[in-house]
Amino acid sequence: MKRAVPTFWLLVIFTLPFWLQDQYVLHILITTGIFIIAAMSLNLLLGYTGQLSLGHVAFFGIGAYVSALTTLGFDVELFGGFRVVHEPWPAVAGFFIAITIAGMSGYVIGKLSFKVRGAYFVIVTISFAEVTRLVALNWVELTQGPLALTNIPPFTLGFPGLGNYTLWDKTAYWYLVGVVGLVAYVVIGRLVNSRIGRAMIALKENESLASSVGIDVTHYLVLAAVVSAAIAGGAGSLYAHYIKIIDPDIFLFIYTVTMVIMVITGGKGSLAGPIVGGLIFGFLPVIVRAFAAPAVQWILYGGLTILVVFVLPRGIVPTLQGWIASRTQSESARAGLSWAGGSKSGDAK
Amino acid sequence: MAGEVILSIENVAVQFGGLVALSELTFTVCEGEIVGLIGPNGAGKTTAFNVFTGFLKPTSGEVRYRGTLLNGLKPYEIAGLGLVRTFQRTSVFQNNSVFENVLIGLHRRGRSTLWDTLLALPREKIAEREVAGKAREILALVGLESRAAELAGALSYGEQRLLGIALALAAQPSMLLLDEPVSGMNPSESAKVMKLVETIRARGVAILLVEHDMPTVMQVSDRIVVLNYGRIIAEGSPAEIQRHPDVIRAYLGEGKKRA
Numbered sequence: 001m002k003r004a005v006p007t008f009w010l011l012v013i014f015t016l017p018f019w020l021q022d023q024y025v026l027h028i029l030i031t032t033g034i035f036i037i038a039a040m041s042l043n044l045l046l047g048y049t050g051q052l053s054l055g056h057v058a059f060f061g062i063g064a065y066v067s068a069l070t071t072l073g074f075d076v077e078l079f080g081g082f083r084v085v086h087e088p089w090p091a092v093a094g095f096f097i098a099i100t101i102a103g104m105s106g107y108v109i110g111k112l113s114f115k116v117r118g119a120y121f122v123i124v125t126i127s128f129a130e131v132t133r134l135v136a137l138n139w140v141e142l143t144q145g146p147l148a149l150t151n152i153p154p155f156t157l158g159f160p161g162l163g164n165y166t167l168w169d170k171t172a173y174w175y176l177v178g179v180v181g182l183v184a185y186v187v188i189g190r191l192v193n194s195r196i197g198r199a200m201i202a203l204k205e206n207e208s209l210a211s212s213v214g215i216d217v218t219h220y221l222v223l224a225a226v227v228s229a230a231i232a233g234g235a236g237s238l239y240a241h242y243i244k245i246i247d248p249d250i251f252l253f254i255y256t257v258t259m260v261i262m263v264i265t266g267g268k269g270s271l272a273g274p275i276v277g278g279l280i281f282g283f284l285p286v287i288v289r290a291f292a293a294p295a296v297q298w299i300l301y302g303g304l305t306i307l308v309v310f311v312l313p314r315g316i317v318p319t320l321q322g323w324i325a326s327r328t329q330s331e332s333a334r335a336g337l338s339w340a341g342g343s344k345s346g347d348a349k
Numbered sequence: 350m351a352g353e354v355i356l357s358i359e360n361v362a363v364q365f366g367g368l369v370a371l372s373e374l375t376f377t378v379c380e381g382e383i384v385g386l387i388g389p390n391g392a393g394k395t396t397a398f399n400v401f402t403g404f405l406k407p408t409s410g411e412v413r414y415r416g417t418l419l420n421g422l423k424p425y426e427i428a429g430l431g432l433v434r435t436f437q438r439t440s441v442f443q444n445n446s447v448f449e450n451v452l453i454g455l456h457r458r459g460r461s462t463l464w465d466t467l468l469a470l471p472r473e474k475i476a477e478r479e480v481a482g483k484a485r486e487i488l489a490l491v492g493l494e495s496r497a498a499e500l501a502g503a504l505s506y507g508e509q510r511l512l513g514i515a516l517a518l519a520a521q522p523s524m525l526l527l528d529e530p531v532s533g534m535n536p537s538e539s540a541k542v543m544k545l546v547e548t549i550r551a552r553g554v555a556i557l558l559v560e561h562d563m564p565t566v567m568q569v570s571d572r573i574v575v576l577n578y579g580r581i582i583a584e585g586s587p588a589e590i591q592r593h594p595d596v597i598r599a600y601l602g603e604g605k606k607r608a
Contacts, residue, residue: 198452201445202453202456205443206440208404208436210453212434212436213453213517213519213520215453
């Protein structure tokens with residue numbers, strides 16, 4: 001029974017291009033998938049360590065720019081006439097370098113916010129995103145500034161002995177996003193259900209109590225920031241090679257807000273939360289667009305978010321889980337098994 | 350008394366601005382000993398705890414644990430040395446189950462690395478099974494094993510205090526600082542906690558106990574240190590302390606002089 005649900009979703013992801021003919025819907029699914037990966041990474045910080053990163057799009061954007069520049073190549077003059085020339089590399093290299101560099105910037109942010117928590121952490125992350133946006137906008141020689149980086153090549157996967165396969169069509173990108181999303185889900189899932197995840201949850205719930213039992217809370221906050229930033233960077237890289245054009249607007253605050261809304265409505269601190277929230281807010285614009293002007297759309301999203309926060313403050317997924325749990329519990333109580341059921345769920349970890 | 354000195358406090362002083370919270374605090378705790386730290390409200394007991402466990406920097410003076418100077422160490426480092434505290438107010442992870450609480454407390458006993466976790470290596474599973482076993486042992490010790498699956502926040506007040514002690518025990522202390530463990534408990538609950546304290550001591554853990562409830566302190570402590578206005582005003586066996594004139598004055602105020 002426990003294996004049935006993930007198997008079902010894996011099957012849906014795998015078979016989707018066979019029964020979904022509409023290329024536009026597939027496109028929405030791919031971009032939504034990329035944003036869901038970014039939202040999952042934000043959930044690791046927000047839902048498990050309790051730190052709100054309001055500059056999370058910075059890691060996403062860094063990933064996108066690093067990956068694009070690695071594959072496009074660049075020729076930049078640094079201070080004192082020192083030239084750095086980089087020949088184009090394959091997109092796969094860009095993907096892994098993007099993850100590395102985004103992870104490193106996550107490390108810097110984590111270390112900077114060594115002592116600051118709560119509101120101060122939020123301010124540090126917002127400032128960081130703004131700084132990266134200004135760099136992307138003004139370092140024209142490297143990033144083309146507002147002219148955008150264009151003609152970003154697609155992913156090419158090399159199979160030894162089988163030749164190269166370039167991902168041109170949407171179906172291929174759907175599978176790529178699916179695989180990366182799955183890896184991100186498994187990485188985050190394993191982390192949060194381990195000793196490391198318990199340390200993160202302890203930091204969120206009660207920091208002094210956590211340190212009083214010997215947990216080095218800063219260490220785990222930095223670790224969460226690195227993993228989270230690296231995954232966001234990976235998502236950014238997918239975005240760059242799928243959309244094939246990126247400009248400094250990728251760092252806009254609204255994208256971070258979108259990710260936060262996805263996590264909060266879906267349910268922070270639950271693995272499936274960002275996926276549910278992501279699907280809702282990924283498809284909402286498509287549905288609403290048919291009958292509402294852009295300005296009205298934003299009002300609708302805002303209204304919906306407020307509604308969800310008021311009605312389901314824990315988010316959709318945890319509320320549903322709680323509801324199902326209480327139903328099964330009352331059923332087993334009727335059968336006189338409440339004790340066995342109750343103690344089992346504690347030991348199952 | 351018992352064995353070697355485990356915790357030594359030398360001339361510790363704490364000032365908040367002009368307010369002297371602690372001054373010239375000097376005493377020791379030996380291996381396997383139960384020392385009671387008592388004093389009227391505001392005498393500086395909790396401040397002393399905060400200094401010993403790294404939550405507060407002393408203005409001057411030295412705290413040594415088994416010879417290691419604790420000044421400047423962070424709370425988690427001090428806990429890592431085996432000096433573990435509980436808090437005055439109920440301190441448990443409210444939104445986690447009782448069992449998860451103890452698992453969090455067992456953090457220091459886990460050895461699995463990031464890669465073990467990410468790759469789900471067999472070592473990780475073995476480590477998790479070990480930790481779960483330890484958690485059940487600790488819950489049995491404090492008598493909360495039947496509540497393992499409950500949310501910590503749903504426990505009664507007394508049970509939450511017990512869970513707080515379980516959390517501290519999970520951190521593998523060689524010395525435990527208990528901050529008012531029985532405050533607000535009914536007599537049967539507090540008797541249970543005191544029995545637990547004796548059990549913990551029997552396992553070779555030294556204990557420093559802050560407590561308001563006099564009969565309780567007198568009953569379990571080998572030695573008592575009395576604080577008033579941040580200074581030690583008396584030190585000795587429970588019997589000596591009960592007769593000490595300064596202690597009586599501090600607690601009851603100065604009686605009317607007989608005419």
